[in-house]
Amino acid sequence: MEQKPTLFLDRDGVINRRISGGYVRHPEDFIPAKGALQAIGQLTPYFSRIVVVTNQAGIGKGMMDERDLDAVHRKMQALVHAAGGRLDGIYFCPHHPDVGCACRKPATGMALQARIDFPDIDFKNSWMVGDSAGDMQLGHSLGMRTVLIEGKFEDSAALAAMPIDYRFASLLDFAASFIENTVVNVP
Numbered sequence: 027m028e029q030k031p032t033l034f035l036d037r038d039g040v041i042n043r044r045i046s047g048g049y050v051r052h053p054e055d056f057i058p059a060k061g062a063l064q065a066i067g068q069l070t071p072y073f074s075r076i077v078v079v080t081n082q083a084g085i086g087k088g089m090m091d092e093r094d095l096d097a098v099h100r101k102m103q104a105l106v107h108a109a110g111g112r113l114d115g116i117y118f119c120p121h122h123p124d125v126g127c128a129c130r131k132p133a134t135g136m137a138l139q140a141r142i143d144f145p146d147i148d149f150k151n152s153w154m155v156g157d158s159a160g161d162m163q164l165g166h167s168l169g170m171r172t173v174l175i176e177g178k179f180e181d182s183a184a185l186a187a188m189p190i191d192y193r194f195a196s197l198l199d200f201a202a203s204f205i206e207n208t209v210v211n212v213p
């Protein structure tokens with residue numbers, strides 16, 4: 027039987043509502059995107075690993091710290107669990123965009139770290155779902171299938187110039203299509 031794929035998820039704009047020009051600094055700022063928790067619950071049995079990769083430059087800019095982010099992520103994990111879903115790992119880049127680190131998307135550092143932690147991850151059998159040009163570039167760089175959740179209009183020009191495999195209005199729409207089109211044994 028074919029190995030189940032890995033799902034890489036962007037956070038802001040995919041799992042929760044994006045705060046345009048701002049950051050989710052506190053748990054109360056973390057508002058799930060419509061249907062996203064249900065979607066992760068539906069997708070969970072189809073993937074061997076589900077990994078979040080998120081740029082959180084608000085830390086590098088001094089607008090929040092890692093304790094704030096940890097509190098946000100504990101809320102996210104609790105909500106996902108309550109919806110019957112699973113997140114195997116949450117990777118974040120805390121750096122200011124000007125630092126030029128190896129982890130801020132579109133760089134691939136967070137996904138490479140996930141594969142170190144979960145050696146069964148095969149990028150050729152992985153999906154990257156995000157709303158940004160950086161997400162699509164990361165997925166493309168590592169040979170993943172790329173899924174754009176539409177809505178980040180600031181990136182429209184960059185996205186128009188990129189190879190993107192699938193486009194959906196929401197994570198829930200992706201889940202419905204993925205499940206309908208996938209033939210795997212789900213325990």
Ligand SMILES: [Zn+2]
Pocket residue numbers: 119120121127128129130
């Ligand atoms: Zn970084």
